[in-house]
Amino acid sequence: MKKILSICLLLIAVVAQAQIQEPVKFKSELKTLSAGEAEIVFTAAIDKGWHVYSTDLGDGGPISATFNVEKISGATVVGKLQPKGKEIASYDKLFEMNVRYFESTAQFVQKLKLTGGDYQVQGFLEFGACNDENCLPPTQVEFDFTGKAEAAKGAVAATPADKTTAPVAETKPEDQPATQAEAPADAASATVIGGADGPTNVDVMENIDLWKPVISDLQSFGETTSQEDMSWFYIFITGFLGGLLALFTPCVWPIIPMTVSFFLKRSKDKKKGIRDAWTYGASIVVIYVTLGLAITLIFGASALNALSTNAVFNILFCLMLVVFAASFFGAFELTLPSKWSNAVDSKAEATSGLLSIFLMAFTLSLVSFSCTGPIIGFLLVQVSTTGSVVAPAIGMLGFAIALALPFTLFALFPSWLKSMPKSGGWMNVIKVTLGFLELAFALKFLSVADLAYGWRILDRETFLALWIVLFALLGFYLLGKIKFPHDDDDTKVGVGRFFMALFSLAFAVYMVPGLWGAPLKAVSAFAPPMQTQDFNLYNNEVHAKFDDYDLGMEYARQHGKPVMLDFTGYGCVNCRKMELAVWTDSKVSDIINNDYVLITLYVDNKTPLTEPVKVVENGRERTLRTVGDKWSYLQRVKFGANAQPFYVLINNEGRPLNKSYSYDEDIPKYIEFLQTGLENYKKGK
Incomplete structure (x- = not known):
């Protein structure tokens, strides 16, 4: 059996790495601090859009960074693994807990005490990484440092040429194999290795045929492409709709005819009046876009993101919305100090030309604050969660264009002013309606704080x-x-x-x-x-029949059904989103529950294997220690992917029935994915 396993695994060539993602690259080194003291430093370069989680996040959350020792002599570990650098803290709604993570770069430091003489420290750093669409499985960065510490001086002799610092080990995360170009031509394979007699644990692959790679088969179906990012367009439309709402409030609507008439009458030249109105509208756009950019520059995109999920901030914003709602209901009037608008207004009268028009637009911004303030505030809080530097500016651009549009249109077509609805009770109806909506959104912000504190x-x-x-x-x-x-x-x-x-x-x-x-x-x-x-009472939920690949496949063969493999993780945010938004659809749940054998494989399952198993993957040695390592290994060597969520449909023999599916909440598309797999299974493809 052992020889068969070795032969089979030698045939597993991961020649296509199209879905293997390598967003995090770690470097590890051993540094001397003083006599008898040293530290292992792990430094990561993180691709844009990804983040690496920090240490000690607690149970039930994403994968924390941990320091793991497998062999140590001549040294002892001092304290815990320490995160260094710019750590971002925010509340994660799905995990219902505060999390901490790093973007762009991360550093973790573990202190050691060297007892003198020869030493060896061998082990691995384990970490978790995610982006907005998927997560990597628990990933390991192995290290092995040896040297000699002089008892008197405590100097570390890492190599004969360097008596102070161990060699720097440029290490790629173990769950992310080297690309084909980097791997030796004769080493692009995955092989179980063990003692002299073969592998140490034959349970890694109970049925060798089911573990054969099918990457080329998946490519023949065509893999899913990345989704088009429509976030900026969405932010602009949201801002534009907010500007339209502000337009129909008592603070803005009555000012439109007065302002347009002023521009048309102040000059005998009609063209100049129209040009002034255009300048007025452009000034409004400049003012609000500048506001959006200023907020980002002052706080920073990542700080805004952290602030938007901060419990204290959400409580304060909830209270602010309640106060604004009470004002809209008529309890009191909220206005900025009159001397502010009077001062700007007097400056506008004292000047001429473009500056005068700009100051008039600034006066409008101040006077309309009681109506526009809550809308602008809510918009800025929402767009700040994107973490984008330009998102607040784009939102304010949409808001300002909607607000400035009527001033320019009515200046171009003055006759429209006669058909413009007069101010009246209908405007108060809009104001009160906004008050109700603000109360509803206030509860949303209070909910974030409630989840953070566990009230x-x-x-x-x-x-x-x-x-x-x-x-x-x-x-x-x-x-x-x-x-x-x-x-x-x-x-x-x-x-x-x-x-x-x-x-x-x-x-x-x-x-x-x-x-x-x-x-x-x-x-x-x-x-x-x-x-x-x-x-x-809602029971239209999808539950996996098996959480073991080999057992699930045996059941599928006995019952003559196709299989849906769900590679997921306890710390995978978008996996939960798919389960709540897509799997709860009645048609989706009916197909999965009745037509497929669902096998859910958690790549972060910490249950230890009977014995650790060493494998050679793309010419590099790594160790499978947990059940999660086993399923992550299966996903990589069989399907050439390492991110979750990852769904793949296969027949009884482990051959794919359709292209794979990742994070996409399009229910009709998901149903088509499932039905195509069923049709191909019936055809015997």
Whole structure:
């Protein structure tokens, strides 16, 4: 059996590395601090968009960085592994815990005490890395330092040529094999090695045929391409819609005809009046885009990202939205000090030309603050989570264009001013509606803090109950059943207002089943995670039949069914997103539960193997120590991939039935992926 295993594994050539990702490269070195003291320093270069998690994150979260010793003599470990550098702390909604991680670069340091004489320190650093779409399995950086420490001086003799520092070991993460170009021509293989008699653990591959690589087969189907990044367009549209909302508030709408008429009448030259109106609109754009850039430059993109998920900040922002909502309901008026706007206004009158127009636009920004402030604040908080330097500026660009558009359009077509709706009670309706929406979003920010501190006062059903009440009250208000101080006594309800009420009440009714566990995909981005739901009658969930590859494949052969392999991880954020957003679809769950044998393989499963197994992969030796290592090894050598989530459909013999599928929440696309696999299985392909 051992000879068969060796022969089979020699045939496993990972010749296609199209899906193997190598976003993190580590360098390790041993440094002398003083007599009898040294430290092992691990330095990582991290690709853009990826991050490496720090140490001691706790159970139930992503993979923490850990220092592991396998053999040590002539030295002792002092203290714990210490992270160094710019560490980012933020709250992760999916894990319901605070996490810490590094971007661009990371450094971990482990101190040692050298007892004198010859020494050897052998082991590995294990770390976890993720980006916005997928995660790597627990990845190991092996090290082996030997030398001699002089008892009197404590100097480390790493090599005869260097008595102070051990050789620097340029080490690639063990879960990321060298590319074909880097590997020797005769070493592009994976081989189990052990003692003189062969492998130390034959359980690594119970059925050798099922572990044969199928990378070329997957390529014949065609692999999925990366998704187009539409985030900037989405941010711009969000800002534009926010600007339209601000446009119809009492702080902005009444100013439009007065400002346009002023530009058209101040000059006998109509062209100059139109040009001034265009300049006024452009000034508004410049002011708000400058605001977005200033916020990013002051705080920094990563600081904004951390701030947006900070518990204290979310509580303060929640309170701010409540105060603004009370103001919109008519409890009091929020305005900036009048001397600010008066000072700018007087400067505008004292100057002429472009500066005068710019100061007038700045006056508008100050006067309209009570209406635009909450919208701008909410927009900036949302876009800051992207971590992009230009995101706040893009959001403000959309906001400013929407705000400036009517000034230029009415200047170009003055006759439109006559058909412009007059200010009246309808504007207060919009203002009160915004107040209800601000209360709803205030709960969203409070929910982040609630999850951070573990108060459990805003579990999912509590959150939904409050939203149901808020949107029901908004519906009744729009129908004229509730009055606020600044509302007109006229009880007539217009057609537009009626449809708004209809939508609000329907939305409230839509959320009611969520109290019993319905997924409510429309509010999944706002509501607390399903795990906080105390009472759940919803049972349309997908559960794996097996968490062992060989056992699951044997079951599939006996029952004549195709297999869906789910390579996942306990610390994989996007794996949970796919399970909640895609697998809960009735058609998806029906196909997986009834037509496939689902085998879920956790690549970060820490259960130790019976014995550690050494393998040679692409000419490099590594050790499989845990069940997670085993499944990660399977994913790499058989399918040529190392990121999660990763879904692949195979037949009873381990041959693929379709191209693989990664993170993409497009349900119709996922259904097509599953159905194509079934069709190919029936054809016997």
